[in-house]
Amino acid sequence: MGTIPPRWKGVCQNDSDPNFSCNRKLIGARYFKKAYEAVYGKLNSTYDNPRDWQGHGTHTLSTAAGGFVPITNFFNVTNAGTAKGGSPRARVAAYKVCWINFKMDDNCVDADVLAGFDAAIADGVDVISVSLASDPPFLNPFADAIAIGSFRAIRKGISVIASAGNDGPQPGTVANSAPWLFTVAASTLDREWVSHVQLESQRLEGFGLCSTTLPEVKQYPLISSIEAKAYNASKDDAKVCLEGSLDQKKVDGKIVACLKTINGRNEDIVVKKAGGIGLILYNDIINDDKPFNYFFQLPAIHLSYSNGLILLAYINSTKFPTAYIAPPRTRYGHTRAPTMASFSSQGPNPIYPEILKPDITAPGVRVIAAFNDAVIYLPNKQTSPYMILSGTSMACPHIAGVVGLLKALHPNWSPSAIKSAIMTTSTIMDNHQEVIRNSSSFAVTPFSYGSGHVRPNQAMNPGLVYDMTITDYLNFLCSMRYNSSVISLYGPYTCPLNSSLPQDLNYPTITIPNLEKSITITRCVKNVGGPSIYVALLRSPRGVSIEVNPSQLIFDSNGEEKVFKITIKQKYDMIIKDYVFGSLIWYDGKHSVRSPIIIKSKGV
Structure with missing residues (x-):
């Protein structure tokens, strides 16, 4: 690779290990331990450096951006092939915020996580991949280090991708539920x-x-x-x-x-x-x-x-x-795929029920990626330069890699535009052309797969995107009835006197968890293609009628924006006891811009 760009401000932190060094691929490595040591005591000197001693970080980082590597021998597989990350020509940096603690599961302290985010932002990263997730029950969003740290990153135009968690298949277990996070569920490969x-x-x-x-x-x-x-x-x-x-x-x-x-x-x-x-x-x-x-x-x-x-x-x-x-x-190509991993955490969103989570699904079962010299996953203290791991931690960097490619292809797109492109071009069908199933072969809903399974090639040219600014996210928090002093944890902001509905956040999905007779919400799409005419194709959920106005959008140029309204009504005053699902597709003959619709009646 060529010389490191001068805009990069990161370092290779080797104060405790002089033998540790970076290169033109791994251009930065830092570690954050002050909060951990304040809570649990001094670290073992073996782990007191940026090195990955467990293998998890190596595996996820190489999935996101590892280079092309022919695998000559992988557990005696005769045709293992060539491995590469999602953005194989990207440079990478590692921020170690979690530590090995054999006595408890809580190895990541919030202050260290926040310090890692702040350092990555200051260093000049473009994408942050966070293969971390809290266990339920979840903290309130103003005590969530990942939510706060990622908000700071989004403010600077940095995309943040996070794992949905491994507490499935129980409903309401999805982690990293803030709307500015790109939350990833896990599915299988073929x-x-x-x-x-x-x-x-x-x-x-x-x-x-x-x-x-x-x-x-x-x-x-x-x-x-x-x-x-x-x-x-x-x-x-x-x-x-x-x-x-x-x-x-x-x-x-x-x-x-x-x-x-x-x-x-x-x-x-x-x-x-x-x-x-x-x-x-x-x-x-x-x-x-x-x-x-x-x-x-x-x-x-x-x-x-x-x-x-x-x-x-x-x-x-x-x-x-x-x-x-x-x-x-x-x-x-022989087995049905993708299917949802049984461990992948599911919606509905436990913190923000108006926002569908997870957002997207990516491969997270039996993923091959690079590994360090850790021996804990293999019997008889064997080591391997590659390892197969499963988890939403493995799914998350797949999306981070795709985000990296889209940032290179469309450098002026915002994090929300990139997120929209990936979500609205995803698929809910498997390789048998049937709706994605779970590990028990039952069809599942957007609470499992979000908007669908990622399709990177289609995301390059989505046609339309649902864009958002940092002000949109702050107004969303205001609409949730948080006051300005609480919201100031995310940055100084005064809520408008007349805040909008939470459902009016310009999200690429539509979730109404408390429908009472009828509701009208607003969305805005930006044209990222050429001149075109889009028509609305609706699949209304059972028990509701939906009207889109206007039902046709005419774009004359790239970058043009159009606002439309969606009116959702209960049929015959029907009470919708369980969530029902539908979709809205904007179609111009070439692009299908799909948004799932999720609805349940108020008080049920």
């Missing part, structure tokens, strides 16, 4: 690591990654874990390969078939301890045909329930069963 087990005359497909492969392509002795039962173990324990349930003499040198239960997984460790050379894990009927991509310490494969029945029938049909487990390979 990527799988597939393998197969070769029996004498049958081949069964399964899934999994393993740290080693079998030494030769040949058939190896195969035994069921029940037959390998230790004399003092129960049949039920041996069936699921519990610790101490297998006889080493029976297992030594063999591949062992174990039942997978719904509980925790360490069958590979048990089999390896007993001298086994491989593991075939098969599902029970409760897990049905849902094998997962696990890491295994030895050559292994995870089979569905139906393939497990075939395996057991084979084992019981011959005196000397054999098997061979093939190395994993990457496969795309």
Whole structure:
């Protein structure tokens, strides 16, 4: 990369570690510990520097902006491919505000988080990716360091992307709910690591990654874990390969078939301890045909329930069963995707019910990215330059990477315009052209996926955007009946005498959590394309009628703005007990600018 731009004011903080250095890619690294040490005491000197000692920060930062790197060997996957971040040519800086604390979960102190935001703003960053989220119940917004710090960043034109949290699938668990934050939920990819087990005359497909492969392509002795039962173990324990349930003499040198239960997984460790050379894990009927991509310490494969029945029938049909487990390979496009991650936190928004959260969905399940030399995620203290992690922490930097690309393509767009472009061009359909589902295969709502799943290419040319200024956000806080002295925590501001409705914030989604007969709200769209004529296409939620006025918008030039009003009425005084969902699309024959509509009656 070329020389670092002179507008960059950041530093590479190495006061406690002279060996730590930055380069033209990683151009800044700082750490913030004063508040943490004031609360919990002095840090261990090992961690007292900007280095990532856990791997989480390395993984998320490389997802956002890592360069192109061919992956030559990733857990023996034969076709791993090339890895890159969302904005691979962007420069990056790291701000360490959380610390390893093995005694409690609260590793991030608000004052340090705020200090990190302030430093990033002063250094001159363009995008801040925040893979942090509070657990419910949530603080009031004027005691939320991420909300306050991100507001300061937005004031300076810096986009802030944050994770929605991992407290799903319960409703009302979404974190980072302020309207100026870009809040990201997690979904799956269509990527799988597939393998197969070769029996004498049958081949069964399964899934999994393993740290080693079998030494030769040949058939190896195969035994069921029940037959390998230790004399003092129960049949039920041996069936699921519990610790101490297998006889080493029976297992030594063999591949062992174990039942997978719904509980925790360490069958590979048990089999390896007993001298086994491989593991075939098969599902029970409760897990049905849902094998997962696990890491295994030895050559292994995870089979569905139906393939497990075939395996057991084979084992019981011959005196000397054999098997061979093939190395994993990457496969795309075979499984339904995206589906919502079960852990991804959901709406409705617990702090600002008039604002739909999460905003957007991005891949956050089994994401491959760079890793440091931490060993805590791998057995036997193995390390890897890459790691697969899951969480809304992994989804967040996907959106940060897309935001970085849009900032480079449209340097004059505001953070809210970029956010609108990504939201209104997203999709609610999966690769089967059906509405996005959850991990149990049930269709879900915008409370799970927000406006939809990100489509980066479409976001480059959205047609129209819903733009907002910092004053719009302050007026929104005023409309929530916060007084000026409280709002001053976000900056000096006097609320207007006649504040607007919270629903009038020019957000790319429309949420009415307290409809009483009828309401009229206002939106404004800016043309970011050429001359065009847009018409309104409505899908009204059940039990309401919606009118858009005007229903046609004519734009003569780029940058032109048009205001329209949306009137929403309950039909026949119907009480809408549960949230209902619809959409408004502005369409010009080329662009579809989609906004979800979410409605519930007042007092229900």
